[in-house]
Amino acid sequence: MKKGVLYGIVASSKTRVRCVFCRVHIPKANKCIEQHTNGAKHKDNIILMTENGMIFRDDELYCKPCKRVMDEEESVSKHIDSESHANWQAAIEDLTDGEYIQLEPYLTSEKEEAFCEVCKKDINCSLQVIESHVNSIVHRGNILEKLKPLNGIFAVDNDEEVYCKVCDAYVDNTVQTILEHIDDDEEHIEWFAEMEDLIEEQDVSLERYLANENEVNVYCKRCDLEIICDIQSIENHVHSESHLNNLG
Structure with a gap:
């Protein structure tokens, strides 16, 4: 009988087992269990769980972002659409967009950490900790070093400035000023927009x-x-x- 974290099949009675992932009962026969675990719905639920931080713990589904055991009748898709989970998803995506932070280690395992690629470190995957990290001076500096070669930004002899090749202009050599130039300068943004439109595909x-x-x-x-x-x-x-x- 297929049981355990990969399948979500637990004992229910002498004649039936329960699929925790799909919230259904199945006759306690290998053929029935195989048919269910090979089915599209079961596989789709596993994918949804993996993408949304749900893990199989103590014969129940536990949602790490929401920090709670899901109700026995609550389906995976229904929980994802719930206000608490949807709010977390929107908040974490907003915080990590463009920040080179991998959420997969947190979402796909029992780990409590995401991974910051530019800082080369694990970070506890709570909204408060992620927010603090992405706003830190160290992270902003590492982000800048990642973005410079993607944006034509170069050091010059004068340490007080850097040179933007795209705009043929000098910019104050501070993390905030350079990031503002990359993100907000109209000439810089327009050049990239025109180039990307021209070379697409x-x-x-x-x-x-x-x-x-x-x-x-x-x-x-x-x-x-x-x-x-x-x-x-x-x-x-x-x-x-x-x-x-x-x-x-």
């Missing part, structure tokens, strides 16, 4: 151009060709016959 990479101060070209992977990094040159290339012929 064209296999043209800005990575090397942005990460190297003296690089003047972008790279077309499809054509194995370097192109001067300006709007007109890239536009001419992506609409060229040679580039279009390489679509296949």
Whole structure:
């Protein structure tokens, strides 16, 4: 008989077992249990649990974000749609968006920690702790170092400033000012929006151009060709016959 954390099957009576994941009773026969655990609903519930921090503990479902044992008749999908769980989900997504924080270690296991990729450390996955971490000076500094080569930001001899290649402008060398430039400067944002719209699905990479101060070209992977990094040159290339012929 399949039992345990992977299957959620527990004893119910002499003739039946209970699937904790699906909130149903099943005849106590291997064939019936196999049929249920191989079914689409059971597999879908396992996926939902994994994505939402629900674990099988002491023969019951426990929701880590909500910090409670789920009611016996409460389905996985119904709980996910509940106010408390939905509010947590919205709050944690808002806090971690763009912060390089992996929630999977917390959601998919009994661990109580998420993992911050830029700080290389585990963090207790409570809203208060995550908020404190993402607003800390250390984390903001590490985020900045991650973003600089993605945004054409380079150090200069004058430590009081950095140089933005995208905008051909100097910016005060403070974490707050540089992040504000990346996130809020209209010229910076407009350049990226125009470039991304132009190269979308064209296999043209800005990575090397942005990460190297003296690089003047972008790279077309499809054509194995370097192109001067300006709007007109890239536009001419992506609409060229040679580039279009390489679509296949």
